[in-house]
Every structure is written in C-alpha cells, then in structure tokens.
Amino acid sequence: MSTVEPGIARHYDVSGLEQHILAVLADTGVDVANLRASDLETVDEFHIGGIAATREVIGQMGLKPGTRLLDIGSGVGGPARFAANSAGVDVTGIDLTQSYVDIASSLSKRVGLADKTLFVQGSALEMPFGNASFDAAMILHVGMNLPDKRKLMSEAARVLKPGGVFAVYDLMRLKDGALTFPLPWASDGTMSFVATPDDYRSSATAAGFSVVAERPRGAFAVEFFATMRARMAAAQAEGKKPPPGVNLIMGENARTKIANLTAALEGGILAPVELILRLG
Numbered sequence: 027m028s029t030v031e032p033g034i035a036r037h038y039d040v041s042g043l044e045q046h047i048l049a050v051l052a053d054t055g056v057d058v059a060n061l062r063a064s065d066l067e068t069v070d071e072f073h074i075g076g077i078a079a080t081r082e083v084i085g086q087m088g089l090k091p092g093t094r095l096l097d098i099g100s101g102v103g104g105p106a107r108f109a110a111n112s113a114g115v116d117v118t119g120i121d122l123t124q125s126y127v128d129i130a131s132s133l134s135k136r137v138g139l140a141d142k143t144l145f146v147q148g149s150a151l152e153m154p155f156g157n158a159s160f161d162a163a164m165i166l167h168v169g170m171n172l173p174d175k176r177k178l179m180s181e182a183a184r185v186l187k188p189g190g191v192f193a194v195y196d197l198m199r200l201k202d203g204a205l206t207f208p209l210p211w212a213s214d215g216t217m218s219f220v221a222t223p224d225d226y227r228s229s230a231t232a233a234g235f236s237v238v239a240e241r242p243r244g245a246f247a248v249e250f251f252a253t254m255r256a257r258m259a260a261a262q263a264e265g266k267k268p269p270p271g272v273n274l275i276m277g278e279n280a281r282t283k284i285a286n287l288t289a290a291l292e293g294g295i296l297a298p299v300e301l302i303l304r305l306g
C-alpha cells in the first residue's frame with residue numbers, strides 16, 4: 027500500500043453516509059423500502075456530470091450483455107449499477123475506501139442488483155485480480171488520487187484481456203495554476219496528483235494501450251455546476267430544501283470543495299477529460 031492511501035481513504039470516509047442518503051431521499055418522497063437504482067441517480071455518481079457523464083463514457087465502450095467490466099475506484103457504486111442496468115454487463119468494482127465498498131454493496135442489494143455488481147476493497151495500483159480477468163474497464167474521477175499513472179495503466183493492462191477497452195474520465199490539468207484545497211478528492215495537496223492528458227497518454231501507450239478517442243469536457247463541467255447552483259438558488263427562493271445531489275457524499279465542507287473545484291474549472295486549470303483506450 028502506498029503511504030498516501032490511508033489518508034485518502036479517511037478523506038472519503040463519511041460516517042453514517044448510507045443512512046444519511048436514505049433519509050434525504052425519503053424526505054423527497056422516495057419509497058426507500060422499495061428502492062430502485064434510478065432513485066439513487068442524483069447521489070451515487072461521484073463525478074462531474076453525474077449519470078449523463080457516465081452514459082457518455084459507457085456509450086463509447088461497446089459493452090455487450092455478459093461483458094465482464096471492471097470499475098476502478100467504484101465509489102458508492104452508481105456507475106457500476108448504471109452499467110449493469112443499461113448494458114447488461116457483470117461489474118466488479120474496486121475501491122480503496124472500505125465504507126464505500128460496504129455502501130455500494132448494500133445499495134446494490136437494496137435495488138436488486140447484487141447478482142450483477144460485486145464490490146471489493148483494494149488499491150487501483152495493486153489490484154487483487156488475475157491477469158486477463160476482464161473484457162473492459164473504466165475509471166471515473168479517481169486518477170487525481172493516484173500518484174503513479176504508469177502503475178495505474180500497467181495494472182489496467184494486466185487485468186484486461188487483449189483488445190479490451192479502458193475508458194478514463196478523470197479531472198486533468200490543462201494549464202499551470204495553483205489549486206485551492208479542500209477539493210472533492212483531496213483535503214490538501216498531499217492527496218492530489220492531478221496530471222496532464224499527455225501524462226495519461228504516455229503512461230497508457232507505455233502499458234500497451236492505443237488511444238481510440240480523447241475529449242476534454244471543460245464547458246460541460248462548468249455548465250454542470252452552474253445548473254446545480256441555479257437549482258439550489260431556485261429551491262432556496264421557494265423556501266424548499268435543496269434537491270439531493272452529489273454534494274451529499276462530500277461531507278460537511280462540500281460547499282467549499284465545490285467552490286474550489288468550480289474556480290479551477292472556470293479558470294481553465296482543470297477539466298474532466300475522456301480518454302478511450304484499447305489494449306493492443
């Protein structure tokens with residue numbers, strides 16, 4: 027285990043998170059005793075763009091029913107459940123944060139997807155899977171916590187079958203400029219390893235991947251947060267509670283984390299970038 031990992035797992039760990047999510051959803055009228063995967067959509071996709079972004083990524087992967095998909099850094103399981111539901115794939119998620127693994131497993135059980143999604147604790151940089159175990163892999167907003175992109179790519183290449191697709195959707199650095207912490211993935215600079223698209227590309231090709239497609243999504247990201255702010259303001263103006271959103275997962279200082287991230291996005295320093303890779 028790398029020395030930064032325990033601190034990163036503590037950064038993400040929010041006590042009582044599953045009960046909090048269920049309570050907030052119940053408050054908006056969701057029947058949490060008969061939960062559906064779609065009820066969770068606004069809160070279980072921990073990346074910019076939520077389910078719309080996941081749909082875009084998965085749509086480029088050519089997944090077929092029965093495909094064995096690996097979700098690296100699976101969080102509380104939203105992207106894995108969406109892939110299982112929309113593409114009929116069998117998903118294994120791996121995540122560093124034990125409480126997220128537990129919540130992801132529990133939520134999948136609640137929505138009847140326990141047989142299509144399996145979540146295990148472990149590091150992206152040393153995965154407990156045999157060689158060529160998966161047909162496809164994805165990583166959504168996780169690389170910012172990984173100090174070694176070459177190791178990420180060599181691990182992904184090791185566990186994928188030849189010809190396997192690896193979809194990356196990470197926040198990347200597009201230009202120089204200081205980042206202000208906390209950010210959603212890091213309480214301070216010791217946990218943050220944001221890299222450039224060049225770094226990702228060169229690490230990927232060194233591991234045997236070829237680049238199929240690349241798309242920066244900066245404008246999409248800025249719009250996502252503008253829409254979120256407008257929805258919050260509208261609810262406040264009407265004296266209503268704010269609608270449930272990804273901020274639920276980010277703990278008490280969610281507002282500061284989002285403000286700092288929005289500044290970096292609006293300044294063009296960071297942007298989410300999609301990178302579709304194929305092994306061989």
Ligand SMILES: C[S@@+](CC[C@H](N)C(=O)[O-])C[C@H]1O[C@@H](n2cnc3c(N)ncnc32)[C@H](O)[C@@H]1O
Pocket residue numbers: 031034035038070071072073098099100101102103104105120121122123126148149150151165166167168171172210211
């Ligand atoms: C911003 S969240 C994204 C979660 C999920 N991919 C999603 O989009 O909903 C980042 C996730 O990366 C996980 N993570 C951070 N470092 C990791 C590592 N070394 N190995 C595996 N997971 C890691 C965290 O625990 C957290 O769940």
